Amino acid sequence: MKWDELLLGGESWSFLAETVLRTTIMFTVIVVSLRLLGKRGIKQLSVFELGVIIGLGSAAGDPMFYKDVGLLxxxxxxxxxxxxxxxxxxxxxxxxxxxxxxxxxxxxxxKDGEFIVENFRKEPIAFDELFTQLRLHSIAHLGQVEQAVLENNGEVSVYYVDEKDLRYGLPILPDMEEFTSGSLPQDGMYACTFCGRAQELKAAQKHNCGRCGKDQWKKASKRRRNT
Incomplete structure (x- = not known):
């Protein structure tokens, strides 16, 4: 094993000093460039802004340590x-x-505590990811949500239901037991796990959601939001 080749590739030890200089120059260029992009360019990124950052990163990385890539x-x-x-x-x-x-x-x-299924299908966001973002807004169930909007930068904006208008909704806390329509343990309010609609169901009967036709349920919740 040749340690020089392992540590330096095909370069000499003197290239380490050049790497320091190259990295310092390109890092300065990155900082100046991000400053020129302004606050819009360094917040949570949209698809367009992410493309810009990837382009800048690709242009900055190679000249830092590839000798045959010039700075200009x-x-x-x-x-x-x-x-x-x-x-x-x-x-x-x-x-x-x-x-x-x-x-x-x-x-x-x-909207109004239920998924807008046709819009949800268009967006590349998983239920788990959405529920995580809702929990960060102190949401325990969908009945607490008047409207949730997926923004261009991937964040979820939430508008809350007034306490007086609180309704039953699909719980989104972890480890909530899920039931099929033929195994409901007792009469009560249940929420469809696919579209979020809450309705009163009887125990151990065949139940398909009147909105989406699915038969997976969770016990609906009407707890107040912790603020």
């Missing part, structure tokens, strides 16, 4: 990407249609 082409890539970003954000500010084309639109996925 990478800096030129940064200049072009940032220029395109500023141009596209200008167009976004001038055209609502162009903004929708580039960044998409917010999607309402819960």
């Amino acid at each position: 082409p990478s800096i030129l890539v940064f200049t072009i990407v940032i220029s395109l970003y500023r141009f596209v954000t200008y167009l976004i500010s001038r055209s609502r249609r162009f903004e929708s084309l580039v960044e998409g639109n917010p999607t309402c996925i819960i």
Whole structure:
């Protein structure tokens, strides 16, 4: 085993000092570039902004430690990407249609304590991920939600039901027991695990959801939200 090749690849020890210089230069370019992007570019990223960051990262990484990759082409890539970003954000500010084309639109996925199934199917978000975000908003069941909107950056905005309008809803806390329609333990309020609709059901009878036709249920909850 040749330790020089293992540690340095095909380069000499002197290239380590050059790597320090290259990394310092490119890191400075990254910081300046992100500063030029502004606050919009460093918050929770939209798809468009994520593409910009990936492009900048690709341009910055290679010249830091590949000797045959020059600094000037990478800096030129940064200049072009940032220029395109500023141009596209200008167009976004001038055209609502162009903004929708580039960044998409917010999607309402819960309304009046029930999933909007047709909208939910369009979005690449799993139930577990959605429930996690709702729990971070102190939501224990869907009956506490008047409306939930999946934003362009992947965050979920939640509008709460007034306490006086609180309804039964699908519980989203972990380890809540699930039942099929033929194994309901007792009469009571149950919520469909597919669409979220809550309804009163009898024990041990065949029950299909009147909204979506599924037969998986959880005992519905009407607990108040902890604020």
